[in-house]
């Protein structure tokens with residue numbers, strides 16, 4: 095069966111598997127396709143047999159008795175049993191394994207990234223050196239594909255955004271899939287994973303790449319006129335190379351964002367100071383209390 099399995103998956107043109115769980119996905123694809131092939135051959139043979147057997151020249155007069163045996167019933171029951179075996183014996187256990195292991199994977203300190211789909215591309219938001227994602231506020235969106243990190247949350251200062259997905263080989267990864275405009279479908283075929291990217295939600299999925307490679311990431315959901323060009327890059331690299339890349343990106347992001355935050359807060363400080371100056375000017379008049387109540391706005395009268 096494994097030899098046959100290989101030929102079917104290869105015959106379908108599915109790229110080689112590079113992930114830990116991908117073998118069982120291929121096995122299921124293989125089983126389903128052999129079953130469909132058997133059904134195709136079986137039903138086609140039955141159809142041709144029926145055409146020949148009930149040809150009008152052979153049966154000028156209709157039979158009022160119909161089929162006298164139960165062969166077709168037995169065949170139908172056989173197909174139903176086989177389908178039940180496929181579902182209960184293969185598909186459900188595979189799905190259960192994917193979901194049951196999620197907690198275990200979370201405990202293994204996986205690499206995390208948020209995947210943001212947009213018309214027409216993918217962005218990756220890494221949590222940076224502290225391992226914590228900054229607060230996400232989707233109202234802060236500036237442009238399509240924006241990860242919407244709240245600049246006021248210090249946890250987000252070392253977060254960095256990359257247009258390429260980089261992951262270390264052999265380490266589990268959890269990707270949280272989302273989108274900023276319409277529904278996309280995030281798919282990495284050599285990793286045998288796919289997940290709809292839905293605006294407003296972060297949906298996690300996990301896998302473990304087993305070999306280094308550079309491959310493409312595609313959109314599996316017709317999402318607009320540029321859908322076909324929505325191809326991204328994924329690089330699975332050595333752990334050392336990944337760590338130094340992530341560190342470099344995170345350090346640069348922290349320097350940039352903390353500086354920006356400092357500028358914003360000092361600008362706010364200046365504003366406060368000028369507000370105070372205005373207030374003190376006004377309070378030298380008669381309306382001291384009212385003006386203080388509406389500090390920051392215009393005078394109440």
Ligand SMILES: [Cu+2]
Pocket residue numbers: 211212277278279313314315316317321324
């Ligand atoms: Cu898309």
